[in-house]
Amino acid sequence: MKLRIVPMTARHLPAVAELERVCFPADPWSEALFRAALENPGAAILLALGEDGALLGYAVLSTVLDEGNLDNIAVAPEARRRGVADALLSVVTGFGREHLSRLMLEVRASNAPAIALYEKYGFAAVGRRKNYYDAPREDAVLMTLVF
Numbered sequence: 533m534k535l536r537i538v539p540m541t542a543r544h545l546p547a548v549a550e551l552e553r554v555c556f557p558a559d560p561w562s563e564a565l566f567r568a569a570l571e572n573p574g575a576a577i578l579l580a581l582g583e584d585g586a587l588l589g590y591a592v593l594s595t596v597l598d599e600g601n602l603d604n605i606a607v608a609p610e611a612r613r614r615g616v617a618d619a620l621l622s623v624v625t626g627f628g629r630e631h632l633s634r635l636m637l638e639v640r641a642s643n644a645p646a647i648a649l650y651e652k653y654g655f656a657a658v659g660r661r662k663n664y665y666d667a668p669r670e671d672a673v674l675m676t677l678v679f
Contacts, residue, residue: 533614535588537623540570540577547587548577555606558667569594569603578623580607580616591620593627600628602637617649625653629679638664638672650675 540548549563569575569592580589589607593600602624607616628635638661639646647657655675664672 534583535580535619537619538579538581540579544579548590551587551606551608578620580620589616589620591624593624598633600632600635621653633679635677637675639675640665641671641673647673
């Protein structure tokens with residue numbers, strides 16, 4: 533699949549918020565939350581766009597000093613298992629190698645495909661957050677990648 537990774541702009545807000553609702557219907561980020569991340573100088577939102585410009589996925593990275601957190605990543609259902617998350621993670625971890633000492637994330641304990649993808653990039657499970665996710669109640673695996 534041909535795609536390009538670009539920084540998000542304000543014009544992408546409605547499409548990103550809609551994809552968020554599709555991917556996380558029980559507890560989606562609001563458009564206002566995406567706008568706040570977009571306006572935060574310590575955050576970046578990267579988009580994966582198809583050849584036709586369609587939004588295939590996004591990743592939200594926040595940083596404080598030399599540490600980063602992958603706050604959110606989503607891929608459109610019709611684009612899953614086609615390298616979109618892989619492409620986004622490649623850019624995020626590349627940035628991390630150049631600018632950060634570590635990168636962290638939380639992932640649903642039941643999301644084995646995502647955990648396997650993160651492990652492919654060198655993330656390791658370092659803990660568990662009990663009942664981290666509200667709907668449905670579920671633990672999160674805390675993963676970190678040290679550069």
